[in-house]
Amino acid sequence: MLFPTHLLVAVGIGRLAGHPRVRRRLRGAPTLSTGWAVAGAALPDVVDKPLGVLGVVDTYQSVGHSALFVPLAVVVAVRHRYGLAVAVGWGSHLALDAFHVIVNGRASDALFLAWPALTRSDPLAIPPGEFARFYVGSPSFYLELGLWLAAVLIVLRARSDADRRDGR
Numbered sequence: 001m002l003f004p005t006h007l008l009v010a011v012g013i014g015r016l017a018g019h020p021r022v023r024r025r026l027r028g029a030p031t032l033s034t035g036w037a038v039a040g041a042a043l044p045d046v047v048d049k050p051l052g053v054l055g056v057v058d059t060y061q062s063v064g065h066s067a068l069f070v071p072l073a074v075v076v077a078v079r080h081r082y083g084l085a086v087a088v089g090w091g092s093h094l095a096l097d098a099f100h101v102i103v104n105g106r107a108s109d110a111l112f113l114a115w116p117a118l119t120r121s122d123p124l125a126i127p128p129g130e131f132a133r134f135y136v137g138s139p140s141f142y143l144e145l146g147l148w149l150a151a152v153l154i155v156l157r158a159r160s161d162a163d164r165r166d167g168r
Helices: 003-018 020-025 034-053 067-079 082-103 107-114 130-133 139-165
Strands: none
Touching: 003 034, 003 082, 020 107, 034 139, 067 082, 067 107, 082 107, 082 139
16 A cells, blocks of 8 residues: 555554543543544555665565564553554554555565565565556555545535534
């Protein structure tokens, strides 16, 4: 998935978790900060893209994209006030990236989740800018486009509902 979509999904998760009906059903569950969920969703790319560009690693999905750090994420989630939000945002990023490569017919590329224990012998190491051109027209591109259209419709509907309540 493209970077902005990770942020969009994190906002959606944070907003959903804060919705009054959801809060009533999850009585006693910690509040999920949308801002911290967005920070967690950004984290894998903020860490890994510079490492790939600088040639520190030979792929753009390494340290920040490795599910081997789940125990660390659990510790952060439990010990820090906004740790759960960061961990959920980070987890959503990994899940979306794995979904993306599987939908595009490259399931073996999901080995990034086990970096550095497992790696692909021929990773798709296209620089981020070139990747966007490669991505347009792929199956997950159309799913992502649908997600953005749904988000726009939700925002427009919410604004329309708010305008009606305000008598506009």
